[in-house]
Amino acid sequence: MPARAGLAATLAHAMLPASPEPAAPVIRLDQVSKRYPGGHEALSQLSFELGAGEMAFVTGHSGAGKSTLLKLLGLLERPSHGAVMVGGVNLGSVRRSGIPRLRRQVGMVFQDHRLLMDRSVFANVELPLVVAGVPPAERGKRVRAALEKVGLLAHEKKSPPALSAGEQQRVGIARAIVGKPPLLIADEPTGNLDPQLAVEIMGLFVEFQQVGATVLVATHDLFLIKRMRKRVIVLDHGRLVDDVAAAEVV
Amino acid sequence: MSRHRARRGDPLPAAAPSARGRIATWRGQHAWSLHASLQRLAAHPVGTALTLTVMGFALALPLAFYLALGNLQRFGAALGESQAISVFLKPGLGAAAVAGLASDLRARADVAVVATRTPQQGLAELSAMQGFGPGLAALADNPLPYVLVVTPRAGLDARAGQALVTALRALPAADRVQDNSAWRGRLDALLTLGRRVVLLLGALLALAALLVVGNSVRQDIQAHAEEIAVMQLVGASPGFVRRPYLYAGICYGFGSGVVAVALVLLLELALTGPVATLAAAWGGGLRFAGLAPALLLAVPFAAALLGWLGARIAGARHLTAVEPH
Numbered sequence: 001m002p003a004r005a006g007l008a009a010t011l012a013h014a015m016l017p018a019s020p021e022p023a024a025p026v027i028r029l030d031q032v033s034k035r036y037p038g039g040h041e042a043l044s045q046l047s048f049e050l051g052a053g054e055m056a057f058v059t060g061h062s063g064a065g066k067s068t069l070l071k072l073l074g075l076l077e078r079p080s081h082g083a084v085m086v087g088g089v090n091l092g093s094v095r096r097s098g099i100p101r102l103r104r105q106v107g108m109v110f111q112d113h114r115l116l117m118d119r120s121v122f123a124n125v126e127l128p129l130v131v132a133g134v135p136p137a138e139r140g141k142r143v144r145a146a147l148e149k150v151g152l153l154a155h156e157k158k159s160p161p162a163l164s165a166g167e168q169q170r171v172g173i174a175r176a177i178v179g180k181p182p183l184l185i186a187d188e189p190t191g192n193l194d195p196q197l198a199v200e201i202m203g204l205f206v207e208f209q210q211v212g213a214t215v216l217v218a219t220h221d222l223f224l225i226k227r228m229r230k231r232v233i234v235l236d237h238g239r240l241v242d243d244v245a246a247a248e249v250v
Numbered sequence: 251m252s253r254h255r256a257r258r259g260d261p262l263p264a265a266a267p268s269a270r271g272r273i274a275t276w277r278g279q280h281a282w283s284l285h286a287s288l289q290r291l292a293a294h295p296v297g298t299a300l301t302l303t304v305m306g307f308a309l310a311l312p313l314a315f316y317l318a319l320g321n322l323q324r325f326g327a328a329l330g331e332s333q334a335i336s337v338f339l340k341p342g343l344g345a346a347a348v349a350g351l352a353s354d355l356r357a358r359a360d361v362a363v364v365a366t367r368t369p370q371q372g373l374a375e376l377s378a379m380q381g382f383g384p385g386l387a388a389l390a391d392n393p394l395p396y397v398l399v400v401t402p403r404a405g406l407d408a409r410a411g412q413a414l415v416t417a418l419r420a421l422p423a424a425d426r427v428q429d430n431s432a433w434r435g436r437l438d439a440l441l442t443l444g445r446r447v448v449l450l451l452g453a454l455l456a457l458a459a460l461l462v463v464g465n466s467v468r469q470d471i472q473a474h475a476e477e478i479a480v481m482q483l484v485g486a487s488p489g490f491v492r493r494p495y496l497y498a499g500i501c502y503g504f505g506s507g508v509v510a511v512a513l514v515l516l517l518e519l520a521l522t523g524p525v526a527t528l529a530a531a532w533g534g535g536l537r538f539a540g541l542a543p544a545l546l547l548a549v550p551f552a553a554a555l556l557g558w559l560g561a562r563i564a565g566a567r568h569l570t571a572v573e574p575h
């Protein structure tokens with residue numbers, strides 16, 4: 001599978017339930033270690049798989065390696081050892097020039113949402129479509145559909161500072177889903193929100209999973225994890241210490 | 251909901267299928283980039299105006315020198331035509347011999363006019379000059395020779411002019427030949443030097459303009475580090491990230507080119523009157539000539555190219571610095 005062109009196709013293929021072969025995992029880590037320059041090991045020999053259409057939480061103490069794991073999936077960092085596969089593509093074989101293409105297939109949500117504060121809500125959500133070369137007429141439709149999904153259609157002309165923290169986070173989510181990426185990863189998307197808002201936001205991710213996306217959310221909010229009843233991957237000092245299936249979450 | 255259900259059959263158009271689709275995509279992205287960069291320039295009107303002015307002056311300076319040089323050349327050529335060669339004849343030559351010599355010279359093809367100045371005329375001219383009067387009155391004899399003032403035919407080139415002077419020097423009756431056109435050779439040498447200086451100055455100031463654009467674009471990039479990072483996170487290619495800055499460079503260049511042309515036109519306007527007065531004083535039919543319209547038209551486009559280059563260099567240096575890895 002060529003690294004550059006194959007990802008979208010593989011992801012789409014992997015998600016087809018009617019496929020005669022067993023669905024390949026969308027995320028597969030094989031003995032992955034990450035050592036930052038001059039630092040200790042943030043991840044140690046981490047291996048797990050996340051199937052197509054599956055949703056999971058990554059949790060663990062602060063410094064456990066949750067963000068590092070998500071950064072490897074978006075190619076914001078490279079592993080020191082081991083293989084990270086996304087949609088059957090070994091990210092180690094994706095060269096620098098292939099990174100933009102990969103990122104267009106992975107929707108990313110950040111705790112600090114990383115919105116452009118001097119642009120309108122609409123322009124922020126539109127950005128991934130502009131970057132991907134979607135024609136303007138279709139951009140408008142898709143942006144409004146994404147904003148409607150997160151309940152912010154009425155705010156499209158505002159700039160992010162005019163919105164509440166929860167609304168800003170929802171703009172970030174709209175931006176992550178507007179390109180319809182097969183894989184959605186979120187790093188502490190509810191970190192700044194009150195419990196009520198946090199539940200609403202998580203509800204959005206569950207909805208995306210229900211329509212076929214593969215979702216991985218890093219959080220240390222145990223209350224929320226229990227409530228959502230999804231698979232939970234627990235990290236401790238960069239090692240996988242527990243992997244709880246959705247049915248076993250109590 | 252249906253939007254998401256359509257996901258499988260509707261991947262991102264990472265590779266647009268048709269050529270027309272690709273062109274539409276390309277055009278859409280460029281329009282977005284141009285709009286983004288214009289918005290940025292408009293967001294900092296003072297900084298943008300300052301950059302345009304500094305660059306405009308840098309580009310106007312060599313143009314102004316070029317303008318001055320061109321006019322000096324024309325002026326020199328026109329003056330050269332009115333210059334004559336003075337032939338001081340040997341003392342003791344009679345009026346008849348002088349008249350014969352004058353008519354011989356008039357017959358030459360490269361001679362337009364020959365005027366004769368008698369010793370009496372010369373003495374009268376000298377006496378009219380302050381300070382000479384009393385001394386000259388003390389002279390018993392008029393020591394001045396006859397002088398033939400030879401005007402070369404109009405349009406004579408330098409070599410033919412030199413040949414005429416040589417021929418006059420060879421005349422047995424000639425005592426001394428004063429070639430008033432010698433200064434023309436000096437002017438020509440000076441103009442050649444001037445052209446070199448203009449070229450050098452143009453190159454140096456173009457380099458300065460390049461640095462000014464590069465610096466403005468560098469500041470642009472640093473001011474938008476956050477935005478650049480976000481664009482990279484959502485999958486923008488390096489070329490796409492760079493494009494608004496290239497457009498900004500092109501806008502800076504073109505704008506400063508327009509400023510430079512405006513400055514030169516102002517200069518021409520200011521100089522036309524005084525130069526006409528000067529030309530009238532020399533009795534020539536000289537007029538001030540502005541720069542060629544084609545040249546003026548080309549300046550903003552050349553400057554735009556310069557701006558693009560400056561932005562490209564700055565982009566290569568500074569855009570990689572804000573990438574996450």
Ligand SMILES: Nc1ncnc2c1ncn2[C@@H]1O[C@H](COP(=O)(O)OP(=O)(O)OP(=O)(O)O)[C@@H](O)[C@H]1O
Pocket residue numbers: 036037039041042060061062063064065066067068069220
């Ligand atoms: N860029 C970096 N350079 C060096 N060390 C880093 C870097 N980023 C993270 N680390 C270290 O790697 C370890 C894991 O960090 P990481 O951010 O992945 O943890 P986390 O689980 O996301 O923590 P938190 O819950 O606080 O966000 C930590 O010890 C951290 O100090």
Ligand SMILES: [Mg+2]
Pocket residue numbers: 066067068187
């Ligand atoms: Mg973290």
